[in-house]
Each structure stands twice: as structure tokens, then as C-alpha cells.
Amino acid sequence: MSVLLKLTDVAVYVGDTCLLEPISLELKQGVPLTILGQTGSGKSLLAQAVMGLLPATLSLRGVVEVFGKPLPLSERQSLWGREMVMLPQEPWHALDPLMKGIHQVAEVYQHVQGQSYQQAMAGAAQDLQQVGLADSAHKRPGQLSGGMAQRLAISAATAGGAHVILADEPTKGLDVSRRDGIVRLLQSRSAQGSLLTITHDVAIARQLGGELLVMKEGRLVEQGKAVEVLDHPQDSYTQALIAAEPIAWREVARPSRDQAAETVLMAENIAIARGGRTLFEGVSFSVKKGEVVGVVGDSGCGKSSLGDALLGLLPVSAGKITRSNNTAKPYQWLKLYQDPPSAFTASVSLGTLLNDLVRLHGIAQERIAPLMTRLNLPETLLQRSCLEVSGGELQRFAILRALLLDPVFLFADEPTSRLDPITAKDVTHLLVELARETGCAVLMVSHDPDLVQKTCDQVIAL
Template identity: 60%
Template structure:
């Protein structure tokens, strides 16, 4: 097997702090390596150092060899596209917002393979068909769901045929079937070459196989074959990471409460721009009930929640609110990406104070709920960009639950979180909904999570 990457005592530092302690490993042809760990463990920094994308304010020591040659940042850039590709974590940062989907891919064939416009177009359509995006070929990224955008980004990145593929959280936010499709696309594109994957998804690491490196806070805590690490983890952190996978959760029994109908959907057809995504939807959700919504990316899960909240009009059928005493602001949405819902122009304390004053909330309730959500008081002195994703999502839950919602639509509220933090957030959200008698509509791509924590399942 050819040696594609060799790192020798690679470390990354700021002026005051060591972000990645000295690390050495080898990546061989047709033997993938997966870096497993939570956000902040140094996984993405490692990948950036390998391809020469490390921010200029950071310094690196040690040696990086790619294809048998030692490289610095400048020489690594010459390998981009044809020899080495990196798929960034957020698809929106990798895609041109004004370019239709097919062109995001066909441009790669034109620039890197010198194909004419027509040939590149047909190659792009073939690639999009393989990942279920052919019907969306003319749509721009902003018209796609998060999962569809992720598939487009992977397809565009792998069209160059590079020998070495570095994928940073390539399946984040995808449903199970699409996740498996993307894993297969990555593995196929890396045949005869190398694949380095960064993920916190245990199942992704399991399917890719090869070797696994487990990282925590810039330190390698465990290293070995996928079979050894996943079936017989030695380090306590690895064991905790694997236990956080929803398939390993224990089912919970919740105390019986008096359930009152909150919302009813009859013969509902949902969609956008007049095009139906799902139809024939009939259900009633009750106070304290947790209803899980599952289905492939693009089937209308987010659209259903927005329709029930009155943010979109039904194409057919009706939505009836049965809780007549509820105020308009008690019908709420918990967003998939908290940064999109919380401004960074003021501190979290200012955002919370505005809510307290506007709705005359008792301050005693704020302290009690913050304690239940494990939110430290000093967190309120920071802005949304100065806290972790888990802290920000718990703050978003705090704001929502302070309003005592009768209905809360949680749209993939943990898809951007690490497994350990995600499990903690889900437990808190479900417990609070049960305690307050809030009807919770919960969208997730993970069928095990839905099975273990939801009372009812709605499949689109």
C-alpha cells in the first residue's frame, strides 16, 4: 500500500495556548482513517493543517508529508482539486449561493477535466441523480434543504477525482438513508486513493472502517482499528462517546399526565411554492405529548412544522388549534441552527432581559430554569458567538420554555451538536415539555432517537 499522508509530531498553537498536542499517524492507500471526537477536540484544525488551510494566526510545528513529499502551506495549495480535496463542515460555505446545483458540479468537470459545457452538464446530471438531486438541478443552494445542500457539496467536491479526500463532518444533518449514500459516495471516490474523515457520528466511523483516532481537547486518547475501538473501547471518553449514540440509549418511562388536545391536522397537504411535498396527513397532538417526525431529506419535515405554526399555508386540508386560551407567542419554533435565531450584536443577558420585560416573566422562574438546563449565570455576559453550540441551544430552549409554550416545533434541534451534548439537550427538552404540559413536535433524522424518546411517530 502506498503511503499518502504521514504526520510526525504535528502540533498547533496560538501564542498562549496549545490547541493540538503532538500527533503522529499514517494514512495509506485504500485504508481510511477516521478522526472521532467532540467539537473543540482539534479535529478540524488537524485537517486544515494537512491541506494548508490553517488560519494565519495559528502556528504549527512538526512535519506534514503528502504523497511522500514534505509540504508547507504554499506548496499544499498546488495540490488542491486534482490531487487533494477537502469538504468543509458547512455546505453553505462551500457552495456559490447564486449558482444552480448542476453548475456547481459541471464547473468542476470543465475546470479540472477540460470537458466542454455540454459534456460537463450531462456528467453533472448523472452525479446528481446518484444522490437523489436530479430533480433539483436548477435550484440554487438557498432553495435546498440542509441535507440536500450537504449532498450537493459532497458531489461537487468529489467530482474532481482527487486521490486524497478529506471530509469534515460530511453527513451532519442528513437522514439515515442519505447519510449511508454519502458515505458510499466518499468511499467510492477514494478507491485507489485515501480518505480521511472527521466526524462525531459513531455509525459513520463504523461504516467507513479502517483506523480510528479518538481525540479530546487536542489530545489523542485512543487509536486503533475501527473494530477494536468501537467494540472494545478502552478509554472512558471513548466509552462515553459510544454510549451517547441513540441506539444505545435506554427507553424511559414518564409519569402519566392528563392529556388535552392541542392541535389537529386533517387531510393536510404541505409544500412550498404550490408544490406538494407530502399529503394525506392526519393527526392530533396533545399536551405533554412528544411526536417524532421522520422521513428523507426534502420530504417536508420542516415544512410541516412551519405549516402547523401558520408560517406557511396548507396546500390542502386544515390545521385547527384546540387550545383557545393560548396566546400567539405560545406557539413556538426551536430552530436547527441557534446562531440563525440569536443575534450576536448584544449579550445573551440583554436578549433574555428583553424577553422578561416584554412578557412580564417572574425572574425567579429564570433562575430555576437556568439551573435545570445547566446554564451558568456568567453565560449571560457573553454574546452568541462566544459560547459553545450546546450552550447556545440550551439558551434557546430556556427562552422558549420561559414562555410556557402550548406547542413547540423542534426542527432538528441537536443535528449540529456532538453526541454527548445532544443527548443532554434532548433529555432536558423532553423532560421540560412533559413537566410543563407542552405538546412537542420533534424532527430528527435518527430513527433510534425518535424510538427511544417520542410517544408517537409520524412518518412522511
């Protein structure tokens, strides 16, 4: 069994400070390797080190061998696309916003595999059919849901036929059926090579099998065969990760519905159509102050469209939406985006963005520190831009920014899809707790039925 990738005492430093402690591993042909851990544990940093994508401010120590040869940075980069490929954590960073999806996949077949235009288009169409995007093949990324964009990015990245595939959180934001489909796609694409997957999803680690490494705060805490580690975890951190899966959560205490409480919003027999196709129809519900309504369903079924319609960002094709709170400011009807990079500019630091918010709305500065503590956000985060923090950290910062505006209604679009299980559990319970405390009505979209069943006052299935 050949070793495709070997790391020997690989560590990452910024100056003399160690961010990723020395780690050694082997990626063998036909044996998938999964790295499991929380946001900020160093998983993505390790993948960047392997691919040669570390920022100039960071340095790599140790030896990276590819196909049995120690390769410096420049030689590893020459293998991109053809022999090594990394699937991005954020699909928006890998897709051309102006190019139709089928053309983004087809150009890989053309320019990497040397196929004719006709062959490339046929191969791209087949790939998109395999991941459930046949009807969206001629849409641009901005016309796709987050989960659909992720599937497009994976199809484009794997079309070159690379033998070593590094997948950084490849299934985040996807419903269970699509998640399983992506795993099968990655397994088939890596059949002649091997797959190194970075994830915070315990279910994905189980499904992939093979070897498993568990990381925490830049160091390796446990490793072995995936089935053995997950069925009989030895480290307390691994045990906590497994216990934090939504299926293992206790249901939150739900107060009895106060019929006299103010109704913030009411939807009556609404229907929404996009691109000439009806996503759903006949949906009716009301949301009172402090209530949390969960919306669950497959990717592309209209969950995000429902929330956008309630905020007045998308017209309904039938039915009526009534907002009862007429004293609220427009900025108190808010959306937490599924893909946090789409809600931030990278041109300034997060601290600057926060200061702008404080000045614009007269927010008391002393409110910030306690909320940052509750959201597990270090003060040093404010010195970085949105591109210099993890997806999970950026999502928690987005929640911080929203809560500072005292929202009347908050549409949380997959608010924990970028978070590891432990952080997702904490953030979900915090959102529910704050909704109760402040009287904010929350519409929480999720692809995980266990999460909404155990935390929400009512559930809408689309």
C-alpha cells in the same frame, strides 16, 4: 502502500495556550482514517490545520507532509480542489445561494478538470442522480432541505477529483439510507486516494472501517483498527460514545396521556405540496401540553415542511390546522432550525444576541446561568460570534434562546443532528424533561427512528 498525508507532532495554539495537543498520524492510500469524538474535541481544528484554514489568531506547530513532502501553508493551499479537498461541516458555508445546484457541481468540472460545458453538465447530472438529487438539480440551496444541501455540497467538493479528501461531519442531518449513500459516494471518490473523515457518528466509523482515532478535549485517547476499537474499546470515553448511540438508549418514562389536558394544536387530514409535488397527505394528530411528538422519515419527505405548516410558515394544500392556545404570544410558537447558522447573525457576539433577547422580552437574567449549565455551555461562549463556535455549541445555544421565551409550541427540526452522541442524548432528554416541566408541546423531527421511538409520546412516520 504510499503515505498521502503524514502529521508529526502537529499541535494548535492560541498564544501560549494549547488547544490541540501534539498528534501524529498517517493517511495511507486506500486505507480510510476516521477521527471520532464529541463536539469541541478538536477534530475540526485538526482538519483546518491540515488544510491551512486556521484563523490568524491560531498557530500551528509540527510538520505536515503531503505526498511525501513537508509543505508550508501556501503550498498546501495551492493543492486545494485538485489534490486536497475539505468537505465543510455546514453546507450553507460552501454553496452559492443564488446558483442552481447542477451549475455548482458543473463549474468544478469546468474550471478544475478543464471539461467543456456539455461534459461538465453531463457529469454534474450524473453526480446528482447518484446522491438522489436528480429532481432538485435546478433548485437553489435555499429550496433544499438540510440533508439535500449537504449532498449537493459533497457532490461539488468531490467533483475536482482530489486524491486526499477530508470530510468534516459529512453525514450529519441525513437519514440512514442517504447516510449510507454518502459514505459509498465518498468511498468511490477516494478509491484512487484516501479519505480522512471527522465524525461523531459511531455508525459511520463502523461503516468506513480502516483506521480510527478517538479524540477528547484536544487530545488523542485511543487509536487502532476501527473494528477492534469499536468492538473492544479500552478507554472509558470511547465506551461512553458507543453506549450513547440512540439504539442503545433506554426509553424515557412516559406519563399516561391526560385526556383532560389542554390540546395545544390539532392537525386534521393535512396535505402539503411543494414545487408541484405532494409531499404527504392525510396526516392527522393532536398535541397536548407537555407532549412530545416525533416525526421520522427520509430526507426530503416533508418533515420540515410539516413543522413549518404547523407554525403558519407554509400553507397546507388540504386539511385544517387548529391552534387552541389563543393567549400565547407569537414568539412563543418557535422553531429550532436544523442548521443553526441560518438562525444567527455573525455581526455580533452570542452574548449581545442574548442581551437583546433579555431586554426585548423582559427575561430575568438569573434564568440564564442554570440553563447554560444544563446545556453544558461555558460562559466564555458568549464572547464569540456564531462563526467562532462549533455546530454543536451553536445548536445548544439555539435551544437556550428558545427555552428562555417559555414556548407554548416548539418545532425542533433535527435538533441533535449537529451533536455528538453523548451531547445528543443529553440534549434530547433535556428537551423532553423541559417539555414535561413547562407544559410546552414539542414536535421533534429526526431521521433516526430509534431516537424518536425511545423518547416521544407518539410517532408520525412520513
